Amino acid sequence: MKIQSARFGIIEINDQSIISFDGGLPGLEGLEKYAIIRCDQTDPIQWLQSVDNQDVSIPIINPFLLKPDYEIEIDDSELDLIQTHSEEDLVVLCIMVIPDDLTKMTINLMAPLLVNIRKMIGAQIMMDYITLPISEPAFDALIEYYKKEGEVAADAGSVEKSK
Incomplete structure (x- = not known):
């Protein structure tokens, strides 16, 4: 199927790759x-x-890539x-916030998305019984990930000082 x-x-x-979230996500009920979508x-x-609303695309990430000790x-x-x-059927993803100033991007570790990849059913859960940040800074961890993958120079993201 094609979507806009x-x-x-x-x-x-x-x-077969469409994930159903019964009732939608918090703040996006009905969707x-x-x-x-993977983007190089x-x-x-x-x-x-969102399949139903072309304006809704939410940045998500595998939290274990940025925080290997993450536990749910x-x-x-x-x-x-x-x-x-x-x-084996479970995929854990976290929602990110990516502002214009990329150095201020965050990841929501408190409310992960759980996806049953066998049945393509998802839910966002709130882990309010443990202490995790809703807005964990993610920029430095993402730069470290890229360095490990060899995709950026070691000084990426640094500010060049004027002489």
Whole structure:
């Protein structure tokens, strides 16, 4: 199927890759169908594109890439929402905020998205029983990720001092 995206133009989506969020996401109730868009220019940041609203594309990332020691605590009722208790079926993603000043980008570690990749069902959960930041700075961790992947120079993101 083809969908229109304000960010990406017309994109081809495999029907089997559409993720259903029952009731939508907080603040986006009613928008229940999304596709994950991979973009070479922003990798490893991906985009959760609404199938129903071309203007809604949310930056997301695998939190373990930026914070390898990230841990989530979810209970059975939250896993019931996505109809799996199998780790093999589970993908964890976190929403990012990317302002014009990229050095101020953040990642929401408190409310991850859980996706059952076998049934393509997702839910955002609020882990309010542990202390994690909603707005964890992400720029430095992303630069470190790029350095490890060999995609940026060691001084990327630094400010050149005038003489």
